Each structure stands twice: as structure tokens, then as C-alpha cells.
Amino acid sequence: MILRGWVVLAAAALVVGVVMWRPPVPRVQVPAEVVRVRVQGRLWRLVEVYGVPAAVVAVALWWLRSVELALAVGVVAWACVAMWRAAREIRRSVSMVASLAGFTTVLAGQARTAHTVEEAVGQAGPLVSGPVAEAAGELGRTVGRRGIVAAAGTFVREVDEPAGAWLGMILVKASTGGGRWADAVRILRSETVQEAEILRELRKQVAAKIPTAMFMLVVGAATVGVSAWLYPEVGVWMAGPGNRIVLAAAVIGSLNAKRVASAATAFVRT
Numbered sequence: 001m002i003l004r005g006w007v008v009l010a011a012a013a014l015v016v017g018v019v020m021w022r023p024p025v026p027r028v029q030v031p032a033e034v035v036r037v038r039v040q041g042r043l044w045r046l047v048e049v050y051g052v053p054a055a056v057v058a059v060a061l062w063w064l065r066s067v068e069l070a071l072a073v074g075v076v077a078w079a080c081v082a083m084w085r086a087a088r089e090i091r092r093s094v095s096m097v098a099s100l101a102g103f104t105t106v107l108a109g110q111a112r113t114a115h116t117v118e119e120a121v122g123q124a125g126p127l128v129s130g131p132v133a134e135a136a137g138e139l140g141r142t143v144g145r146r147g148i149v150a151a152a153g154t155f156v157r158e159v160d161e162p163a164g165a166w167l168g169m170i171l172v173k174a175s176t177g178g179g180r181w182a183d184a185v186r187i188l189r190s191e192t193v194q195e196a197e198i199l200r201e202l203r204k205q206v207a208a209k210i211p212t213a214m215f216m217l218v219v220g221a222a223t224v225g226v227s228a229w230l231y232p233e234v235g236v237w238m239a240g241p242g243n244r245i246v247l248a249a250a251v252i253g254s255l256n257a258k259r260v261a262s263a264a265t266a267f268v269r270t
Contacts, residue, residue: 048085053078068243072250076221079254079261083210086261090199090207092131093161093268097196099130100163104189107167111182117174118143121151135159148175163192199268206264217257221250
């Protein structure tokens with residue numbers, strides 16, 4: 001490869017590195033007796049993240065007869081899937097955290113009068129509404145039979161939210177003799193209510209604009225395709241030396257969109 005080629009390759013690698021770099025995000029540390037790996041839905045996630053772009057690449061390769069252009073279409077589809085999943089995750093987290101805030105509010109009230117943790121949880125569980133209602137109801141019904149550790153572990157696994165993991169940790173610690181658990185629940189309630197407000201703002205500022213970003217990305221790719229169809233000389237250029245330039249532009253734009261989507265997803269998961 002000549003010197004100019006190496007310079008272009010190094011510049012492209014630098015651009016990709018700058019686009020993909022993210023500062024480290026702090027993560028919530030949860031005790032081992034509460035944490036369970038959530039495996040349900042992983043197959044569907046693989047289909048979304050990899051299956052849909054792969055299918056798009058296959059169709060584009062059959063239609064365009066160009067590996068580079070097919071890959072360009074595929075990375076655009078990959079970025080759109082990432083943004084769509086990020087918007088869905090934000091909306092799910094808003095509903096889940098708001099429901100958790102309601103649960104911690106009810107539990108904090110029950111903790112003032114209940115004699116034991118199991119009694120407070122049993123009374124608070126059936127009073128919850130929203131996405132957490134089923135998990136909270138199951139927690140309240142089974143805490144006396146299974147014990148707080150097993151019931152809280154199931155609750156954390158079903159809710160799969162950091163605030164839910166913290167609530168499970170508080171209940172487990174309280175069952176093993178940890179004092180002032182009602183104060184800890186009230187503090188968690190304040191934090192969860194604040195988190196719900198932050199996530200609502202994130203939904204308004206980010207998730208609501210993701211469909212527009214997806215539309216603009218698709219329109220940009222469609223504009224390139226329509227230009228190649230309307231102007232034969234552009235089509236010839238894209239089918240020849242221009243296909244790699246189109247692929248590079250698609251990769252850089254898609255990686256930038258994926259970075260924004262990943263940052264939003266990482267925010268709601270911490």
C-alpha cells in the first residue's frame with residue numbers, strides 16, 4: 001500500500017475511534033445473593049441486533065450486486081435498530097422506575113407500622129400498580145412461604161432495574177438483622193422518585209427525537225440511492241471507485257448514531 005493509502009487508513013481509524021469512545025460509566029454494585037443473570041429475551045435481542053441487519057445486507061447484496069454498498073445499507077439498518085432499541089429501553093425504564101417509586105412509597109408507609117420485614121412486604125405488595133405490580137404482588141404473596149432472600153431474588157430478576165436491585169438488597173440485609181431498614185427504604189424512595197423525573201426528561205429530550213434521527217439517517221441513505229438512479233454517471237461512480245467512500249460515510253454516520261443510542265441505554269441501566 002502506498003503512503004497515501006496508509007494515511008487515509010490511519011485517518012479513518014482515528015475518526016472511528018473518536019466516534020466510538022465513551023467515558024467510563026459508574027455501575028451499581030449489588031450483593032451476590034440478590035443478583036441473578038437475566039437470560040429471558042436474549043435470543044430475541046440477538047435477532048434484533050444482528051439478524052435484522054444481516055437480512056438487510058443479504059437483500060441489498062442480491063439487489064445491488066455490490067458487497068460494499070450492501071454493507072453500507074446494513075450498517076445503516078444496524079444503527080436504526082440500535083436507536084429503536086434505545087428508545088424502547090428508555091420508555092420501559094420510565095414506566096418501571098415510576099412503578100418502583102410507587103412500590104417504595106407504599107413500602108415505606110407500611111414499614112412504620114409493621115412488626116417485621118415480611119409483614120411490611122406482604123402488606124405493600126398487593127397495593128402496587130404499573131409494570132412492577134405483578135412482581136411486587138408475587139413478592140408479597142410468597143415472602144412468608146419462601147423467605148425474604150428467595151422472594152427478593154425473584155423480584156430483582158423479574159424487575160431487572162438498579163432501583164429494584166437496591167430494594168432487594170435492603171430487604172435481604174434487613175432479614176439478616178440489618179437495622180433501620182425503614183429509613184433505607186425511605187431514602188431509596190426519594191432516590192427512585194428523582195430518578196423517575198430524570199428519566200421522564202430523558203424520554204422527552206432523547207427518546208422522543210430518536211424517530212426523527214432514524215428518519216434522517218434513512219433519508220440520507222435513500223438520497224444517495226436515488227441520486228445513483230437518477231444520474232447514471234453517479235451510479236457508475238458508486239458501482240466502481242465510489243462504493244468504498246459510500247461505505248466509509250455510512251460507517252461513520254452509523255457509528256455516531258450507535259454511540260448516542262449506547263450512551264442513552266447505558267444511562268438508564270445505571
